[in-house]
Amino acid sequence: MxxxxxxxxxxxxSLAVLIGWNVFFGVPTMDKARQDAAQNAKVAAENKAGPIPGVSPQTNTPPSESQANPSIAPTRELALFGSRRVTIDTPRVQGSINLRGAEIDDIALKDYHETVDKKSPNIVVFSPANAPEGYFARLGWLPGAGASVDVPLPSTVWTADSQTLTEAKPVTLTWDNGKGLTFKRVVSIDANYMLTLADSVEAKDGVTASLTPYGFVRRIGKPVTQGYYILHEGLLGILGDQGLKEEKYDGLEKDSALSATEKGKSFPQATGGWVGMTDKYWAAALIPDQKTPYTANFTVSTPPAGGKPAYQTLVTLQPLTVQAGTPAASTTRLFVGAKEVNTIDAYQNTLGIERFKLLIDWGWFWFITxxxxxxxxxxxxxxxxxxxxxxxxxxxxxxxxxxxxxxxxxxxxxxxxxxxxxxxxxxxxxxxxxxxxxxxxxxxxxxxxxxxxxxxxxxxxxxxxxxxxxxxxxxxxxxxxxxxxxxxxxxxxxxxxxxxxxxxxxxxxxxxxxxxxxxxxxxxxxxxxxxxxxxxxxxxxxxxxxxxxxxxxxxxxxxxxxxxxxxxxxxxxxxxxxxxxxxxxxxxxxxxxxxxxxxxxRAAPAAAADAKPASKPDAKAGKPA
Structure with a gap:
């Protein structure tokens, strides 16, 4: 017994220790995160009437190198203002594509709000690079090793054949480098949160080039996290046979340095899977062709000037050769939205995305959860x-x-x-x-x-x-x-x-x-x-x-x-x-x-307190007169 x-x-x-860890460490972290978010919102509101900043062009450096942050706008609205854009409008998603750089940098979710009040603002996932909390995806082409080819830069302005992207109507973006190469991108979106970006390059007679397709999801500045040990928030991906890889924001910063301004990890020769970043309820993930080998990188970089750190998940595919009559083509999917279980499972099953359901952190006891x-x-x-x-x-x-x-x-x-x-x-x-x-x-x-x-x-x-x-x-x-x-x-x-x-x-x-x-x-x-x-x-x-x-x-x-x-x-x-x-x-x-x-x-002490001590008999009282 x-x-x-x-x-x-x-x-x-044992149970008390596990629960106590959450209460005394996780909950205070979450409270501080809420306070920081509220303070940021207050500052943004105060600066809403500020001047519209100019857009600083970014140079097309190799994806593994650090890139300076653009001039930060006081608010997200001001960051969106003044740039040429293609509107995204579906039953569940609203946002836009920036024609400068062809970046997917404006995504909000119509079905989700910041509070239980349905009139509260919609949840925002992606924001422009020059917003207070930049979070976006960019796809493009890199010149082959030793080659000199004009490819689209982050500052390149593309031409669109339509002003609105809907579930039923894709949009085609085009840019001609003026030297015999025409770059095209057909962007489509489904009924939920999956975009498909079909890139192609066509060459005129006598023009040959070696190009490497790439794509990345970048987040500028460390986001507010819940801080619970049972929940992964940060960079993650399924990298073929290498399996699930996860890196928290703080953990990546403590990793061994690759250079003076960049730290991270590289995962070469992966086939199948996906890479991205996840919050508690929202995520963004790049999904390359499941049969094409690629190299994935998780990095964090800090500009020399001392700006915000930039966290990035990068996919670099195999080089392709383009010449007259033989275009180069690469198709990548981009998930940006809510981590709904049935939606995630359906993408894994219908699109054949390897273990996409692990975008949701089911934990070690997934077989019960x-x-x-x-x-x-x-x-x-x-x-x-x-x-x-x-x-x-x-x-x-x-x-x-x-x-x-x-x-x-x-x-x-x-x-x-x-x-x-x-x-x-x-x-x-x-x-x-x-x-x-x-x-x-x-x-x-x-x-x-x-x-x-x-x-x-x-x-x-x-x-x-x-x-x-x-x-x-x-x-x-x-x-x-x-x-x-x-x-x-x-x-x-x-x-x-x-x-x-x-x-x-x-x-x-x-x-x-x-x-x-x-x-x-x-x-x-x-x-x-x-x-x-x-x-x-x-x-x-x-x-x-x-x-x-x-x-x-x-x-x-x-x-x-x-x-x-x-x-x-x-x-x-x-x-x-x-x-x-x-x-x-x-x-x-x-x-x-x-x-x-x-x-x-409980009653005994009260009864004892109410009882009065018995008085001693008076010895003199018993004596005869």
């Missing part, structure tokens, strides 16, 4: 509420593991039934631990008891807990999904707090005091669950188990509300299940005695 208690204690402490999402999403489509879907999934998981849990609780009930015999053995062999253990094993064998079976419900619950945590945290489908009442976003913490009486007091508590209604409900259910069993004899363990519900209430207060709702509902089901099994086994349920004991302990 002592080993069982220690096992439970180890499980609880992905089915958990599929189950949640399927039930959500039936009931129309992700919160209800979470409750139903919890019942399903309980039903699946019911035989095992039933056996475990039955074993726990039998353990309680033989407690007097176990205590007698300890008293019979107080100084012979070996004999004591032998007799205990014989007792377990006679009574058909597995002493570790009672731990199985906890062991099973932990991976399911983390799988649901991962689903709620990384999948965009949970973002801004409402439950009932005050829960408007299941992926965000409960917004209420006991320290302002759940909104009755007009005061916004600091983050550390945001303990809402659902975390309190979870704490109560956990307290009841702990009181179902006899209290530990060891004072240290007794104190630990007494304070554990309070500890977990505080820790889970900063977790997604959907996870806290799951935990509360799971505790309630576990208590009901254990109660019924103990009754069926004829074992006493300790809950009511434990609760009465708690209230008696």
């Amino acid at each position: 002592q080993d069982n208690k220690n096992f439970f204690l180890a499980i609880a402490l 992905q089915p958990m999402f599929k189950l949640l999403d399927g039930i959500y489509k039936l009931v129309g509420n992700f919160g209800i879907a979470i409750l139903i999934v919890t019942v399903i998981v309980k039903a699946i593991f019911f035989p095992l849990a039933n056996k475990s609780y039955s074993s726990m009930a039998k353990m309680k039934a033989v407690q007097p015999q176990m205590q007698a053995l300890r008293e019979q062999y107080p100084d012979d631990k070996v004999k004591q253990q032998q007799e205990l094993m014989e007792l377990y064998k006679r009574e058909k008891i597995n002493p570790v079976a009672g731990c199985l419900p906890v062991v099973i619950q932990i991976p399911v807990f983390f799988a649901l945590y991962k689903v709620l945290f990384v999948t965009i489908e949970m973002r801004h999904a409402p439950f009932f009442g005050w829960i408007k976003d299941l992926a965000a913490p409960d917004p209420t707090s006991v320290f302002n009486l759940f909104g009755l007091i007009p005061w916004e508590p600091p983050h550390v005091l945001m303990i809402g209604i659902w975390p309190l409900i979870m704490g109560v259910t956990m307290f009841v669950q702990m009181k179902m069993n006899p209290e530990p004899a060891d004072p240290v363990q007794k104190t630990m188990f007494t304070w554990m519900p309070v500890f977990f209430t505080y820790l889970l207060a900063s977790f997604p509300a959907g996870l806290v709702i799951y935990w509360s509902w799971n505790n309630l089901l576990s208590v009901s299940q254990q109660y019924l099994i103990m009754k069926r086994q004829g074992v006493k349920v300790e809950l009511w005695d434990n609760l009465r004991g708690v209230f008696r302990k």
